[in-house]
Amino acid sequence: xxxxxxxxxxxxxxxxxxxxxxxxxxxxxxxxxxxxxxxxxxxxxxxxxxxxxxxxxxxxxxxxxxxxxxxxxxxxxxxxxxxxxxxxxxxxxxxxxxxxxxxxxxxxxxxxxxxxxxxxxxxxxxxxxxxxxxxxxxxxxxxxxxxxxxxxxxxxxxxxxxxxxxxxxxxxxxxxxxxxxxxx
Amino acid sequence: xxxxxxxxxxxxxxxxxxxxxxxxxxxxxxxxxxxxxxxxxxxxxxxxxxxxxxxxxxxxxxxxxxxxxxxxxxxxxxxxxxxxxxxxxxxxxxxxxxxxxxxxxxxxxxxxxxxxxxxxxxxxxxxxxxxxxxxxxxxxxxxxxxxxxxxxxxxxxxxxxxxxxxxxxxxxxxxxxxxxxxxxxxxxxxxxxxxxxxxxxxxxxxxxxxxxxxxxxxxxxxxxxxxxxxxxxxxxxxxxxxxxxxxxxxxxxxxxxxxxxxxxxxxxxxxxxxxxxxxxxxxxxxxxxxxxxxxxxxxxxxxxxxxxxxxxxxxxxxxxxxxxxxxxxxxxxxxxxxxxxxxxxxxxxxxxxxxxxxxxxxxxxxxxxxxxxxxxxxxxxxxxxxxxxxxxxxxxxxxxxxxxxxxxxxxxxxxxxxxxxxxxxxxxxxxxxxxxxxxxxxxxxxxxxxxxxxxxxxxxxxxxxxxxxxxxxxxxxxxxxxxxxxxxxxxxxxxxxxxxxxxxxxxxxxxxxxxxxxxxxxxxxxxxxxxxxxxxxxxxxxxxxxxxxxxxxxxxxxxxxxxxxxxxxxxxxxxxxxxxxxxxxxxxxxxxxxxxxxxxxxxxxxxxxxxxxxxxxxxxxxxxxxxxxxxxxxxxxxxxxxxxxxxxxxxxxxxxxxxxxxxxxxxxxxxxxxxxxxxxxxxxxxxxxxxxxxxxxxxxxxxxxxxxxxxxxxxxxxxxxxxxxxxxxxxxxxxxxxxxxxxxxxxxxxxxxx
Numbered sequence: 001x002x003x004x005x006x007x008x009x010x011x012x013x014x015x016x017x018x019x020x021x022x023x024x025x026x027x028x029x030x031x032x033x034x035x036x037x038x039x040x041x042x043x044x045x046x047x048x049x050x051x052x053x054x055x056x057x058x059x060x061x062x063x064x065x066x067x068x069x070x071x072x073x074x075x076x077x078x079x080x081x082x083x084x085x086x087x088x089x090x091x092x093x094x095x096x097x098x099x100x101x102x103x104x105x106x107x108x109x110x111x112x113x114x115x116x117x118x119x120x121x122x123x124x125x126x127x128x129x130x131x132x133x134x135x136x137x138x139x140x141x142x143x144x145x146x147x148x149x150x151x152x153x154x155x156x157x158x159x160x161x162x163x164x165x166x167x168x169x170x171x172x173x174x175x176x177x178x179x180x181x182x183x184x
Numbered sequence: 185x186x187x188x189x190x191x192x193x194x195x196x197x198x199x200x201x202x203x204x205x206x207x208x209x210x211x212x213x214x215x216x217x218x219x220x221x222x223x224x225x226x227x228x229x230x231x232x233x234x235x236x237x238x239x240x241x242x243x244x245x246x247x248x249x250x251x252x253x254x255x256x257x258x259x260x261x262x263x264x265x266x267x268x269x270x271x272x273x274x275x276x277x278x279x280x281x282x283x284x285x286x287x288x289x290x291x292x293x294x295x296x297x298x299x300x301x302x303x304x305x306x307x308x309x310x311x312x313x314x315x316x317x318x319x320x321x322x323x324x325x326x327x328x329x330x331x332x333x334x335x336x337x338x339x340x341x342x343x344x345x346x347x348x349x350x351x352x353x354x355x356x357x358x359x360x361x362x363x364x365x366x367x368x369x370x371x372x373x374x375x376x377x378x379x380x381x382x383x384x385x386x387x388x389x390x391x392x393x394x395x396x397x398x399x400x401x402x403x404x405x406x407x408x409x410x411x412x413x414x415x416x417x418x419x420x421x422x423x424x425x426x427x428x429x430x431x432x433x434x435x436x437x438x439x440x441x442x443x444x445x446x447x448x449x450x451x452x453x454x455x456x457x458x459x460x461x462x463x464x465x466x467x468x469x470x471x472x473x474x475x476x477x478x479x480x481x482x483x484x485x486x487x488x489x490x491x492x493x494x495x496x497x498x499x500x501x502x503x504x505x506x507x508x509x510x511x512x513x514x515x516x517x518x519x520x521x522x523x524x525x526x527x528x529x530x531x532x533x534x535x536x537x538x539x540x541x542x543x544x545x546x547x548x549x550x551x552x553x554x555x556x557x558x559x560x561x562x563x564x565x566x567x568x569x570x571x572x573x574x575x576x577x578x579x580x581x582x583x584x585x586x587x588x589x590x591x592x593x594x595x596x597x598x599x600x601x602x603x604x605x606x607x608x609x610x611x612x613x614x615x616x617x618x619x620x621x622x623x624x625x626x627x628x629x630x631x632x633x634x635x636x637x638x639x640x641x642x643x644x645x646x647x648x649x650x651x652x653x654x655x656x657x658x659x660x661x662x663x664x665x666x667x668x669x670x671x672x673x674x675x676x677x678x679x680x681x682x683x684x685x686x687x688x689x690x691x692x693x694x695x696x697x698x699x700x701x702x703x704x705x706x707x708x709x710x711x712x713x714x715x716x717x718x719x720x721x722x723x724x725x726x727x728x729x730x731x732x733x734x735x736x737x738x739x740x741x742x743x744x745x746x747x748x749x750x751x752x753x754x755x756x757x758x759x760x761x762x763x764x765x766x767x768x769x770x771x772x773x774x775x776x777x778x779x780x781x782x783x784x785x786x787x788x789x790x791x792x793x794x795x796x797x798x799x800x801x802x803x804x805x806x807x808x809x810x811x812x813x814x815x816x817x818x819x820x821x822x823x824x825x826x827x828x829x830x831x832x833x834x835x836x837x838x839x840x841x842x843x844x845x846x847x848x849x850x851x852x853x854x855x856x857x858x859x860x861x862x863x864x865x866x867x868x869x870x871x872x873x874x875x876x877x878x879x880x881x882x883x884x885x886x887x888x889x890x891x892x893x894x895x896x897x898x899x900x901x902x903x904x905x906x907x908x909x910x911x912x913x914x915x916x917x918x919x920x921x922x923x924x925x926x927x928x929x930x931x932x933x934x935x936x937x938x
Contacts, residue, residue, distance in 0.1 A: 038297040084297045155212035155221055155289065173299050175267070179290050 012043040026114075026138060032151055033137030034073050034110075038073040038084045040148055040158055041108045044133055047085060050107045056090045057083075060106035062123055063113050064096050077110075100126045108133040111141065122145060128168040142183050148172075151181040159183065189334050194329045200323060205316055209285075211329035215283040217256070218306030219246075224289050224303060227264065228809060231300050232293040238266070246273040246305075256310045260284045263293070266301035271891040276308075284309050338815060347377040355384065358554060392714060422488045433477045434548060434772050442705040443468040443792060474791065479614040486621040493536045493625060494776045496648055500530045500575065503537070504564055507544045515560050520581075523561035533575050535626055538776075543619040547579045547630070547642045550615065555583030555639070566648070574628070577644040586634040594632060595620045616701040619644075626650045691805055693721045696726030696752060697770070698745045702790070706739060706770075709794050710801065712791035723747035727755055730762055736803055740784075742771040757783040761881060764854035766804040768914025812853050813928045815839040816846040816872070817861040817890070826859060829922065835929070843867030851881055857928055859921065862891035862903075862910070870899070886928040888921055 041057065042046060052058045061076065063070035074091035082089055097130045109127050111120075111134070124145045127134035134147045139157055142149040142161045147168055153160040158180040172177060172180075221243060221803050234328075243514055251256040265275035284306035347370075354367060371378075485491045489889040506527045515522050517850045522565045531541075551560045563578040586594065597617045620630045627647045632641035693715045697703050700721070707717045718733055720726035723744045730738060732826040738756065742749030749771065756762045766785035769775075770792065779787045786800050813835050823839040830837045838853055843864050850858070858876075862869045869889060878880050887907040894912065895903070903910055909924050 009696050039292040039299070042292070042297045043299050082297075083295065154217045155287075175302060176290050176299055179288055179302060 023092060024059060028072070029139065029150065029152065030069075030112075030137045030158055032152075033135065034076050036150060036158065037108070037110055037135050038077065038082065038089070038157070040135060041133060042085050043173040044108070044177045045173060049108065050132065051092070051103075051105065052107075055087050057085070057087045057108075058090045058104065058106040060092045060094055060101070060109045061112050062094050062100070062115075063108060064095050064115055064119065066113055067093065067095070073110070074111060096123060105130045106132060108135060111136040111138070111146070114141075115139050117144075120146070124164070128164070131169045133170050134164075134168070157181050186334055186338070187657055189330060193330070196324065197640065200319065204319075208312060208315060212307065212309065212312045213221065213285050213287070216287040216305060217289075218304060219307060220287050220289055220305045220561055222289060223295070224770070228291045228294055228300065229301055231264065231291055232295060236272075243272065243274045247276055251308070251311060254310045254314055256308055258308050261304075262306075263304045264301060265304065278310075283313075285312075296744075327409075330415075343896075348380070349379065351381060351384070357387075369511060422484070430483065433481075434474065434790055437474045438469055439476065439701045439705070441467055441474065441791050441793075442553050442709075444470060446705075446708060447478065468494060475650075479618060480592070482618050483614055483827075486618065486625075489622070490623055490753060492777070493650065494538070495534055495536055497534050498537050498540070499531050499532050500564060501526055501528050503540065504544075504562065505534075507541055507548065508562070510541075511545055511548045511552065512775060514549055518552060518556045520552060520555050520557065521559045523559060524537060525562070526564040530575075530704065532650055533646065533650075535646055536622075539622040539626065540646065543622050543630070544577060544579075546615040546619045547577075547644060549580035551579050551583060551640070554917065555581040558582035558639070573648040575648055576644050579642045579644070579645070580639065582639040584639045585636040586632065586640055590635065591632055597632070636894070690714055690716050690851075692718060692733060694718045694726065694730055694733060694735040694738045694766040696723065696730075696738065696749070697721070697741040698743060702741070702770075706797070709797055713798055715801070721745070723749065723752040726752055730756060730765070731759060734761060735765060737801060738765055738767045738771050739788075739801075740767050741790075742769060742775070753779070753782045753784060760851045760879075763851045768800055768804060811856040812836040813925065814849050814853065814855040814858045815860075816841070816843060816847065816858065816864065818842065818864060819861070822861065833922065833926070835925075843869070843872035843875075846872060850876065850885065854881075857886045857888065857925055859888050859890060859925075862889050862893075862895065870906075873903065878904050879930045886925075888919075890921065 012038055023148065025090065037059075041059070044050070047057075047181040051101070059074075061070045061074050061178075070093050075095065078089050078091050092101065092104065092106060109123065109132060111123065120141070124134060127147065136142070136149050139152075142159050145161065145164050147161055147164040147170060149159045151157045158176065159182075160177065160180055162184045163184065165172065196401050199880055223246060226242050227239065228811055230236075230242060243264070246261045246262050247257060250256065251258050257276040259276065260278070260282060261273060261275045261284075263271060265271050285481065286304065286306055288302050290302050290306045292298060295298050330391070350370075358367075371419055411662045428715070444463050444467040446459055448467060449885055451460045451463055475680075482491070488792065504524060508522065508524055528536050548562065559582045561580045563576075563580075565576050565578075567574045567576050592628075595616050597614055606659060616630070623630050623644060623646065627650055628645045631643045631645075633639060633643070665936050693710050695703055695717055695720070696708075697706070698721055701717045703721065707719060710717050718735065720728055720729050722742075723746050726738075726744075729735075740749050740753060740756075744752065751765055753769070756765070757768055767783070768786040769784045769786055770780040770788045770790060772790045774785045774789065786805050788797065788800055811834075813826075813830045815823050815830070815837060817826070817839070818841050820841075823841075827837045827839060838855065843860075844866075844867050845858070846858070849855070860869055860872060864872065873889075876885070876887065889903055889907050889910045891910060895910065900910055908928065909921075911924075
């Protein structure tokens with residue numbers, strides 16, 4: 001009996017460690033992505049056309065449940081008065097459970113958390129409709145239709161979904177595209 | 185093995201080429217990618233700030249890096265391409281063709297996050313190429329070495345095995361039939377191979393010896409088999425010769441003796457003494473010649489190993505009496521007295537009667553012959569010693585005696601004591617030889633103790649239980665005969681209805697013999713004694729006459745022209761109507777045991793004298809004539825009681841326990857009367873008597889029924905239709921039974937004598 005119990009604990013421990021490792025990995029992805037995201041925003045060839053009034057770069061952070069994470073990411077991206085292309089960054093929070101802002105269209109959208117299929121589809125539809133760059137730090141989201149993410153191998157590279165970009169009518173700098181990973 | 189090695193090499197090479205090398209290449213590519221990554225931020229800052237000095241330092245630093253393992257720069261070139269068209273680059277020149285690993289990364293402005301351009305790095309492939317080259321070289325060298333080793337090993341193995349191969353080839357070519365040994369080994373061979381060669385030579389030699397031994401054993405076995413076959417052939421031929429000679433010699437002698445005796449009797453009656461004297465001489469000469477022939481044939485038989493023993497339990501006092509009856513006239517003829525010492529209670533001996541008698545007659549005859557006015561004595565006693573139980577016959581005489589020198593030749597064939605003895609006393613010189621052989625055949629011996637002028641003592645020593653012969657006890661051919669179906673009995677019954685009833689009441693004797701003169705002799709001898717005779721010269725005719733005439737006795741020769749007498753005897757004994765008829769086998773062939781086994785009542789050897797013939801015939805007829813009572817009762821004690829009472833009346837008694845066996849006994853014995861118990865279980869008495877009365881031959885047999893219970897009137901009445909009397913067992917039942925039996929037996933005897 002004790003052997004059975006030990007086995008159960010071992011399995012649970014392994015599952016937990018996997019979860020923890022997975023969580024750690026995704027946390028790092030998010031950390032790196034928040035540094036890369038502004039650069040990706042800047043390589044949109046029509047980036048300057050999407051500025052809001054006052055030449056501000058509105059960046060929308062969409063979350064599901066973890067509002068605090070969204071807020072911390074927003075804080076990091078706007079830290080020390082960072083600018084994109086010389087324009088001030090304005091950050092905005094939006095819950096995926098609520099209607100996405102239709103009137104204040106951001107320049108680019110950052111997915112704070114992993115979303116389910118329905119939620120993700122809604123956000124993708126929004127971004128494509130608005131012709132805005134949608135960025136997700138989570139693995140697999142580019143394959144699910146998100147326009148851009150990151151590819152982590154021996155180097156961290158931007159990862160583009162070309163079809164999604166075409167649907168959204170978003171053009172990316174060719175030089176960067178050449179040095180990035182692409183998903184057709 | 186070569187193929188296995190080559191295949192292994194191919195697998196290794198393939199793995200290296202398609203797995204390991206690409207992995208190494210990817211690893212080098214990663215190294216290139218990783219090398220530039222930490223410098224990217226510095227380069228971004230330097231480019232964004234326009235600090236060309238810092239930029240130059242960074243670039244110089246990178247291109248300066250050198251790998252200590254192969255002493256070449258790590259970075260072959262570094263090139264920054266900016267979006268504004270500027271290009272900043274650094275190079276390292278090396279004197280070889282290279283295929284560097286390339287890594288390119290974008291650079292962004294840290295301030296504006298805008299793409300500034302890209303940085304391209306060429307990473308030296310020297311390490312990779314060197315590693316690959318070394319691995320390929322080492323792998324190739326190893327494989328080559330392995331191949332060389334393999335080839336060398338194969339060469340050495342072949343070379344090492346060559347002597348064994350040569351040895352094997354030589355062994356295959358060796359012809360065991362023509363070559364006495366292996367060809368000599370090549371001295372150049374290694375010591376070990378030479379040892380193997382020698383071992384094989386030794387094995388070869390041993391096999392050869394064994395082969396030769398087997399061949400000689402086989403030859404010896406073949407020779408022994410051939411000798412055995414020849415000996416068997418010779419033995420068979422000898423037996424056939426003996427049989428032929430026995431028949432050819434005795435047949436005419438039999439006629440001479442028989443006719444001479446008859447003539448003598450006729451002449452004697454007529455009073456012609458002179459002729460009678462001549463006839464006596466003829467008879468005596470014939471008997472002497474017969475005796476000589478018998479002796480010679482006996483000796484031949486002994487030497488051929490054909491002398492057989494026919495064993496039976498013999499009452500010693502009776503045997504002695506019979507011998508003395510035979511020999512006393514001879515003893516008395518020389519004015520000798522006879523002294524016989526044989527205890528009445530000495531018991532019996534299990535031996536061959538004829539041979540034992542022959543031995544005693546021979547020895548006593550010699551004693552009588554060589555003693556005049558003296559004494560001839562016979563002592564019979566039992567002796568037990570370490571070797572077993574014996575019967576000792578001592579024959580002593582007060583005759584001429586035998587010297588030591590003469591005793592040496594006494595038991596040798598064709599020698600008497602000396603020639604003068606032969607002239608004076610006659611004889612063939614075979615008697616003692618044959619007697620000793622017969623004694624030895626029975627497991628005993630004859631010894632002599634004698635001195636000239638003082639008489640002799642011959643000791644005949646025979647085991648009490650002689651073994652190795654054939655018992656004279658009959659096989660029960662009756663059961664075989666009676667196991668025939670009732671249909672056979674019915675068939676015989678219908679044939680029996682055609683029985684001839686001869687008016688003459690004198691006993692009828694059927695003679696079955698292929699020899700006309702023999703038939704004539706027997707017919708005359710029997711006729712003179714008041715017997716009626718019927719004769720048959722063939723077995724078939726004999727069987728027909730026997731079935732039709734139901735004679736009182738059958739005299740049967742074995743040598744018949746159409747069939748064997750044994751076949752005829754068997755057929756007679758299978759015939760229920762003839763079962764009770766005694767058959768005397770009258771033959772030259774001494775097959776006493778076979779005759780008894782097949783159911784013969786007696787045996788006579790040809791030629792047979794009148795007295796011997798009549799004694800046998802009268803004895804058989806007397807036996808069959810004597811009143812026999814068959815007692816059938818399941819109770820052993822009751823049967824015993826009946827036996828005692830009936831034997832007291834002088835009747836012969838046969839008993840059995842059930843009706844089925846009773847039927848067999850009836851067929852076998854034709855009893856004068858049957859006494860049966862009403863309480864038979866296996867075959868109820870009513871069934872028994874009904875079956876009995878179905879046979880014409882048995883209807884006249886009186887049946888008396890003894891019963892313990894009072895029978896129902898109806899049942900009693902049914903029984904009385906088949907039986908003569910029903911008696912309830914009680915204090916006077918046996919008396920009643922006896923009276924009635926006496927009446928019935930008396931009536932039967934009267935009817936027989938009438």
